Amino acid sequence: MRRLESRINTRSQEFQTNSVHHRGLAAELKERQQKARHDRPQRDTDRLARQNKLLARARLEHLLDPGTPFLEFSSLAANMAYNGEVPGAGQITGIGIVSGREVVVHADDASVKGGAWYPLSVKKIVRALDIAIENRLPVVHLCDSAGGFLPLQAEFFADRYYAGRIFRNQSILSKMGVPQMALVMGHCTAGGAYVPALSDYNVIVRGTGAIFLGGPPLVKAATGEEVTVEDLGGAEMHTSVSGTADYPASSELHAIAIAREIVERFERRQKTVIDWAEPEAPLYDPQELYGIIPKDQRTSFDMREIIARIVDGSRFHEYQPDFGTSLVCGYARVHGYQVGILANNGVLFSDSALKGTHFIQLCDKNRTPLVFLQNITGFMVGREYERRGITKDGAKMIMAVSGASVPKFTINCNGSFGAGTYGMSGRAFDPRFLFSWPQSQISVMGAEQAANVLTDIKLRQLAREGRTLADDEIAAIREPVLADYRRQSSAYYATSEVWDDGVLDPVDTRNALGIAISASLNAPIESPNYGVFRM
Amino acid sequence: MAEIFKIDDVDHSLWLTARSTDGFRLHWNGSQIDIELLSLQGFRHQLRIGAETHEAVIAAFGDRLHIHLDGEIYEVDYADPVSHYARTLGEENADCVRAPMPGTVVSCVARAGDAVVRGDALIVIESMKLETSIKAWRSGTVETVHVEAGCAFERDALLVTLAPVRKA
Numbered sequence: 001m002r003r004l005e006s007r008i009n010t011r012s013q014e015f016q017t018n019s020v021h022h023r024g025l026a027a028e029l030k031e032r033q034q035k036a037r038h039d040r041p042q043r044d045t046d047r048l049a050r051q052n053k054l055l056a057r058a059r060l061e062h063l064l065d066p067g068t069p070f071l072e073f074s075s076l077a078a079n080m081a082y083n084g085e086v087p088g089a090g091q092i093t094g095i096g097i098v099s100g101r102e103v104v105v106h107a108d109d110a111s112v113k114g115g116a117w118y119p120l121s122v123k124k125i126v127r128a129l130d131i132a133i134e135n136r137l138p139v140v141h142l143c144d145s146a147g148g149f150l151p152l153q154a155e156f157f158a159d160r161y162y163a164g165r166i167f168r169n170q171s172i173l174s175k176m177g178v179p180q181m182a183l184v185m186g187h188c189t190a191g192g193a194y195v196p197a198l199s200d201y202n203v204i205v206r207g208t209g210a211i212f213l214g215g216p217p218l219v220k221a222a223t224g225e226e227v228t229v230e231d232l233g234g235a236e237m238h239t240s241v242s243g244t245a246d247y248p249a250s251s252e253l254h255a256i257a258i259a260r261e262i263v264e265r266f267e268r269r270q271k272t273v274i275d276w277a278e279p280e281a282p283l284y285d286p287q288e289l290y291g292i293i294p295k296d297q298r299t300s301f302d303m304r305e306i307i308a309r310i311v312d313g314s315r316f317h318e319y320q321p322d323f324g325t326s327l328v329c330g331y332a333r334v335h336g337y338q339v340g341i342l343a344n345n346g347v348l349f350s351d352s353a354l355k356g357t358h359f360i361q362l363c364d365k366n367r368t369p370l371v372f373l374q375n376i377t378g379f380m381v382g383r384e385y386e387r388r389g390i391t392k393d394g395a396k397m398i399m400a401v402s403g404a405s406v407p408k409f410t411i412n413c414n415g416s417f418g419a420g421t422y423g424m425s426g427r428a429f430d431p432r433f434l435f436s437w438p439q440s441q442i443s444v445m446g447a448e449q450a451a452n453v454l455t456d457i458k459l460r461q462l463a464r465e466g467r468t469l470a471d472d473e474i475a476a477i478r479e480p481v482l483a484d485y486r487r488q489s490s491a492y493y494a495t496s497e498v499w500d501d502g503v504l505d506p507v508d509t510r511n512a513l514g515i516a517i518s519a520s521l522n523a524p525i526e527s528p529n530y531g532v533f534r535m
Numbered sequence: 536m537a538e539i540f541k542i543d544d545v546d547h548s549l550w551l552t553a554r555s556t557d558g559f560r561l562h563w564n565g566s567q568i569d570i571e572l573l574s575l576q577g578f579r580h581q582l583r584i585g586a587e588t589h590e591a592v593i594a595a596f597g598d599r600l601h602i603h604l605d606g607e608i609y610e611v612d613y614a615d616p617v618s619h620y621a622r623t624l625g626e627e628n629a630d631c632v633r634a635p636m637p638g639t640v641v642s643c644v645a646r647a648g649d650a651v652v653r654g655d656a657l658i659v660i661e662s663m664k665l666e667t668s669i670k671a672w673r674s675g676t677v678e679t680v681h682v683e684a685g686c687a688f689e690r691d692a693l694l695v696t697l698a699p700v701r702k703a
């Protein structure tokens with residue numbers, strides 16, 4: 001396969017300016033992650049030390065095979081919610097290697113609000129289990145939670161994708177024959193008690209681990225019965241009397257050692273075979289990505305320059321290079337796996353949508369996973385384009401994206417707006433994984449446009465009442481809308497709300513994709529099957 | 536189809552097949568030669584061609600090899616067949632650029648008569664909230680800039696023409 005030829009001048013002023021800017025953004029990302037992962041109030045770490053508990057990340061380190069990669073999901077979940085007091089939504093989730101098996105890990109972080117489940121914690125756990133279901137990955141749960149955060153129960157209890165979904169997903173995993181292992185390292189109260197109970201195997205730590213539907217205070221309030229934690233749901237009782245837990249462990253490390261021995265018993269399934277060749281590093285240095293992404297988000301750039309710094313050997317076979325040129329389509333390899341890439345080089349027209357639709361179907365027939373590199377302001381608008389059927393052609397692309405049976409992977413490289421988000425495999429279209437770059441934005445339309453629309457509506461409302469506004473009064477309406485809109489379309493907001501699986505430093509994209517593709521092949525790929533394409 | 540290597544600017548059509556023992560068989564100009572390359576230390580290699588053995592220093596960057604062999608220095612470029620045969624079509628010799636989509640001109644960077652290098656910005660346009668700089672697709676001299684800042688244009692409108700390349 002041919003190599004892409006870069007046209008970037010790495011000595012240009014523009015490249016240097018971009019580079020400084022994006023290196024700064026990457027450093028900011030690292031700093032935010034560092035804080036979310038490790039900055040904890042002293043009293044919380046002291047309390048855990050007193051209880052003889054390891055920090056969640058230390059538990060993880062012992063659980064995972066040394067020297068293997070861990071692809072963490074949504075490390076900045078809830079970073080813009082709850083006054084920033086619940087870093088990572090109090091949960092650690094990701095894909096790692098335990099006893100040689102690719103598994104999803106889900107760990108309560110008891111150093112954050114005692115591991116209480118906030119609405120976004122529940123969303124993050126449900127997402128991790130959805131990943132396990134879609135990719136047929138075994139799950140290891142590290143349980144240590146104070147239970148649901150009651151003041152916000154209306155936002156995490158009753159609805160379809162709220163807390164019940166955790167236990168539904170666990171049951172479905174079991175039904176699918178995908179094993180789960182739970183380690184009870186703290187309290188598993190109320191709903192949380194079902195996490196170990198619904199796991200195929202579980203181990204409970206003596207002294208600190210406990211499982212009960214209602215803790216001692218609740219029991220006292222309900223029936224007047226006075227009972228200790230240990231007596232009500234400790235390791236001794238559950239492993240020798242109730243049978244709710246399988247193995248007692250004398251310490252957390254003992255529990256982890258038992259868990260690793262059990263995971264080693266999990267059946268090693270044959271992965272789905274797709275085209276693979278010996279991996280090759282990109283010819284062009286991925287560090288150059290920093291200089292290519294423009295500092296100004298509205299400036300366009302050639303996505304081939306991005307592709308050249310992600311794929312094996314910078315090699316790319318471009319499909320229909322002269323047709324629908326605002327969508328670049330073609331084959332490449334990532335860590336040896338053949339993928340079909342769709343990348344935006346401008347707004348989507350009818351021809352680019354048709355080309356994308358055709359290419360998705362080619363990849364689907366060819367058993368080639370799809371990678372969407374988003375930089376999309378939307379579909380072209382206007383009288384002429386509607387007459388030529390831009391909506392109809394966009395519908396074809398959405399039909400193809402929704403129906404494709406091969407795994408899809410989406411990266412929001414710079415922007416994802418309006419119907420462009422749909423055509424380019426946004427969150428609603430079930431890409432197996434979706435990551436954002438730090439500068440990227442996502443919203444139904446650009447901030448300026450939205451602010452104008454909203455201000456306009458307000459002005460017309462006032463006009464009907466016979467009132468007009470001075471310029472400074474208009475600005476007073478417009479500016480807060482603009483600020484709010486900008487905040488809510490940022491990558492950090494998107495990841496705070498778990499609209500993606502995390503923010504990636506652009507240079508890490510290749511490795512993240514490699515792990516994601518490898519994980520996706522634990523599930524079979526169904527035969528191509530689509531709905532009706534409006535012709 | 537044979538692979539094409541450019542050795543000091545001369546094209547050679549070659550093909551390699553793996554031998555059952557170590558090394559390869561080189562198919563070149565109707566003849567077949569057994570060859571083998573052993574890596575020694577760093578860039579040093581031992582090259583066996585038929586019965587002969589040579590020492591060579593080989594450094595690679597992408598598809599280009601620099602080889603020091605028997606006191607001579609060679610530059611070997613691998614030419615991927617698709618790129619190789621595409622070159623003979625004379626792509627990128629077009630003289631004008633047209634609008635990829637309807638929009639407005641933000642600014643004209645280049646003016647008629649300017650000498651430009653491939654990759655230099657010619658004009659900056661805006662369409663659908665996106666600023667795109669139209670860059671020189673080859674080096675040359677700007678003949679005409681067909682638009683001016685602030686003006687609107689339709690898709691496929693002529694934007695910039697470069698002076699045609701004179702045939703040598």
